Amino acid sequence: MRWRGDKQSKNIDDRTGSSGGSLPSGNLIKGGGIGTIIVLALVFLFSGGDLSSVLSTLSPSNDMPTVAQPQSEEMVERKEFVSVVFAHLEDFWGTEFAEAGKSYQQPTMVFFSGNVQTACGPATSAVGPFYCPGDQDVYLDLSFMDELATDFDASGDFAMAYVVAHEVGHHVQQQLGVSKQVQALRSKLSEKEYNQYQVRMELQADYYAGAWAKYIEGQTFEGQPILEIGDIDEALVAANSIGDDTLQMKAQGYVVPERYTHGTSQQRKNWFARGYQYGDFQHGDTFNAQDLDLK
Ligand SMILES: [Zn+2]
Structure with missing residues (x-):
């Protein structure tokens, strides 16, 4: 993805405790x-x-x-990259909501390292990037980029862009009232039944990430296309690598479909691809889809 020098989001809350820029010896x-x-x-x-x-x-x-410790050049780069991705997501969803006659409240990206306090309770990096509907913040420990590459074999900047776009997808669901509807089912359903709604919710966030990728494909920066060859593949590899079946297989050597909360690798990949194909709201209705595998 072409991003260096492009517009960065202002909705960034850096709680990593490291100073901006590379000071010779931290003095903040x-x-x-x-x-x-x-x-x-x-x-x-x-x-x-x-x-x-x-x-x-x-x-x-x-x-x-x-x-404050001066931060590494790599960390500065990662923050800039995610900020640029976040700004593109603001542009995309702002336009989409406006076209649908709705207003869009922008989320905030929180960078943290190790652990963080949120309106959804305290959290550690171990849970991976997440969205908290309570404060409408996306939480990201940037070391997750290393994990993506080493633990999930999903390297490349667009793998990370997909993850950020997926989390913002949850914010879109929050804005549309979908999260609230699903949350309301929690006390009424068995865990197994509720998990199926969770899966549909996650696959919709993947679809929204794909929809954003389609939008980005049509964008240029300094006269050059933003999307580079291989970007979409990076996102597909990432989606594939974090499917429930793949993760369960890796962790325990067998799969328990009732425990799926995010969808299989195939489903995640396919819903991202569908979002990338259509890029609209209509085709992303995972809740009424007959076949989540999209075969
Ligand atoms: Zn999710």
Whole structure:
């Protein structure tokens, strides 16, 4: 994908704790410190709380100013790349919603490393990239790009673009009210039945990622096509590598279809491809599709 120098999204919340740019020796102060104690003290004084308990919860490390580590050139690149992808997703979905007479609220991309607090609860990198409907943020630990290449054999920038587009697909579902409808079924269905809705939800996010890829195919930057040869294949390989059957087979050596929550490799690949073929809302109705395999 051609992306260097292209427009970046402004909806980025970088919580990796590393400073922007490559400073020779980090000199940005962050974290707790005396200011935090004063603010907490004021809050507690006004709320009539016991201040000593607040102060004792501040560990010594919180009292010491921490120095931000300069980030590697590779990390700077990854952030820029994802920001460019995110900006293209904003353009695409903004237009799609406008054409459908709907308004689109843009999500925020949160970069984190290790663990993160979200409106959906605390999370670690182990869960992979995810979307939280509660705060409408996409959460991404950029080390996932290494995992994609090593654990899933899905290298290339467009594999990552597909993952980001899939998560934004969940945001689109949230905006359209689909997530809420599916969530409402949770208490009414058995786990096995609910999982089937989950699968349809995930496959629709794959379809939306494909729809975005079709849009990107028609875009240029500095007079050159943005999509490069092999990009779509990278996305298809990624979709294929994170199918439930493939993951279960790898983890336990056998498959349990009732436990599928994202769809098989074949289904994920096919729904992405379908999105790439049609690029509209109509053809992405996974909830009423007779055959999820799309054979
Ligand atoms: Zn998903």
